Amino acid sequence: MGRAPCCEKTGLKRGPWTQEEDELLIEYIKKNGHGSWRSLPKLAGLLRCGKSCRLRWTNYLRPDIKRGPFSPEEEKLVIQLHAILGNRWAAIAAQIPGRTDNEIKNLWNTHLRKRLLSIGIDPQTHEPTAISGPLKRPPASPSTRHMAQWESARLEAEARLSMESSLLLSPSITNKRINNTANADYFLRIWHSEVGNSFRSMNKVVCSSPASQASVSGTTMETVHKPELESELKFEGKSGHFYTGITHSSSSDEVEDSSDTALQLFFDFPGQNDMSFLEAHFN
DNA sequence: AAGGGGGTCAACCGCAGACGT
DNA sequence: GACGTCTGCGGTTGACCCCCT
Secondary structure, eight states: OOOOOOSSSTTTOSSSHHHHHHHHHHHHHHHHOOOOTHHHHHHHOOOSSHHHHHHIIIIIIIITTOSSSOOOHHHHHHHHHHHOOSSHHHHHHHTTOOOOOHHHHIIEEEIHHHHHTTTEETTTTTTEEETTTTTTOOOHHHHHHHHHHHHHHHHHHHHHHHHHHHHHTTTTTTHHHHHHHHHHHHHHHHHSHHHHHHHHTTOOOOOOOOGOOOHHHHHHHOOOOGGTEEEEEOOOSTOOEEEEEOOOOGGGGGOOOOOOOOOOHHSSSSGGGGGGGGGGGOO
16 A cells, blocks of 8 residues: 655755754644644644654653763663663663663664674674674574563563553543553563463563553562573663663573573673673672 | 864654554 | 554664864
8 A cells, every 4th residue: 555755845844953943843742732743743833744843852852851971870771671672772762761762772873882892792682793702602592582582572561561651641641552551461461371371481480570460650560580590670660660680690500591591691791891880790 | 274084863764553434 | 354644663864073183
């Protein structure tokens, strides 16, 4: 099926936004909400396409956006989330309050990716690079890959739920959003179903996720992996973001399949250069 | 002081999925 | 179910800035 262009290309302004345009957009959304992005520019008196307005708002003008450089903790979180979620910037951004997917994508492409490469970690797989990497590990096994996929889907579902719970407090909540929550629930239901259970037991992993019963007023999420995985992921707080704590097992060679998860590989690489913020985990 | 090169980041593009009719 | 529209997402681009020579 054909797809109509998002806007007429002629007569519309492109490129950097002026302060006047920003003010018009903020003013309009404050008064009316964004409603339909397509019709917004006309109503707000802007010579921009709706897509451009949406981007400007979500990536720059939104009041809850945190400007300024990323803290070491945020950078660490981005790397850890990327190890689990891959290039799903929106899912990663959902876990880092005040940061946009665009910001995180830029951070990754300009800083973090290069840092990982410089210490011999493949930024895409989070595994040591084949030849020159300081660490040599076999590639993750198929079941580990499956585990990562499960974990990825579950994390995204929980991220959405936590986001929904905060959105429900907003007057602009829509039916569509509620439907998305149902979709997120779908993953969680699978995760907590027999299928999920058998999968978890197969991989010797215990996961508890109160988030699946998350209330509207607040979300608390906690996922505890067995020590074999040597890591724990925790969701925390009202805003639903999570932090990751790591504990190390002294008998790593007892660990078989689970020890080579992408996440594990990341946790294992030595702290050096600019990655010094990770050093605490190796003490 | 000039200009070349690399880094950064806001903005754009196009695709895919969700949704409405 | 088919079709048209809207929105969100990830990849890419290009303008701007800074540093080095």
